[in-house]
Amino acid sequence: MQSADPPVAVRGLSRRYGGRWVLRDVSLSVAPGEVMLLVGHNGAGKTTLLRVLAGLVRPTRGEVVRCAPPGVVAHHSMLYDALTARENLAFFARLHGVADRGRVPHLLDRLGLAAVADQRIATFSRGMLQRLAIARALLDDPALLLLDEPLNGLDEAATDIVLNVLEERRVRGGAVVVASHQFAELVALATRIGYLVAGRLAALEPLATRNAGQILERYRALARAG
């Protein structure tokens, strides 16, 4: 996680689904220790951009340079309902080649799931699943975390746990790209903000304000400018 190379960089990235361009000419680079907040309305291209950055979707045009597989938290948990929380993490840890046997219990504990570690996740609430998905994404201590609406379904206590985990990673030099349209809690962590408007990265700039209202105003102004 200490590498000075950007964990991910993209240039001229476009993605089309059918006849519709979902992303158009997006270029960005994420530096180690950076938390980049991507904001945009539904359908602005946030999820597609994260999927392309993750390597789950190939760009129609453009170039993606990735140092290593990122940790990803998406709308779906990417976990198996019939397995317990511990079994799910142990399975993905094996696929990641994680040798440290203490990693799974550590993450379960860190994300506040130790008490339910041996329950099948089919019984989990949305918030518990989301925390487990975050634990899965952190298994191999990735240099880059890609998070799509990571605070969805979390109560106040769980939100604090997740924000602390993200802050810890930033301090240790990990890069985070987080997409959200409910970003009030995330602005405290962010170092840069990208405004996605109809598939275009309308602006990518250092965070000038931590006021969610002002960020929303800025987004609206960029959307109006087209």
Place this chain on the structure above:
Amino acid sequence: MPGSRTVAIAWAVAAKDLAIEWRTKTALLASLVFAVLVLAILFFARDATAVPTLDVAPGALWVTFSFAAMLGLNRAFLLERENHALDGIRLTPASPTALFLGKMLGNLVFVGVVELVSLPLFVLFYDVAIWQGLPVLLLVMALATVGFVAVGTLLSAMVVRTRFSEVMLPVLLLPFLLPPVVSAVQLTWRILAARPLAELSGWLSMLAAFDVIFVVLSVLLFEAILIE
């Protein structure tokens, strides 16, 4: 030869699939019920005084095995569609070869269990003497199963993102099933008729050749199928 990491990942994938199947028993129960039904229907559909057992039994056995297996193969990648778990797997550095071998191993165990449970029922229904030829029959079952499970696993991965995957898999798989299943039917007939072993060697070699071709091609094509 696959490296130790490939083997470890393949084993992890197969163990995970089997653990899920053991807990849910969805596909296993469906396949076993289907196998019993097919064996019973084919048994009662024939006139035992007009059609000798030996003429129908091998076909009945392999129709039962292959269609019951198809139910399980369909389930193989539907598991990965749940909560988009396949994306989680694709985000790991696990090699496509290891993933394919793991899915295939899980399917082999599943289909093997269905076959081993169906075989005594087949003996019961058709009253055929298999004990003398049992080792060779088990070898034929193993060889034929490896062939169609390899292609079935590949095609299951291919159709899982389509809207009608349950329908698409049989449509695509049936043409590939023909060579191993025809060979297996021919071999089973000869085993049940207690024909000399020398008569089996040609068909056995053909079955082994299908296995090599199907497994190698499936491993090679799996990576392309994994990428969206």
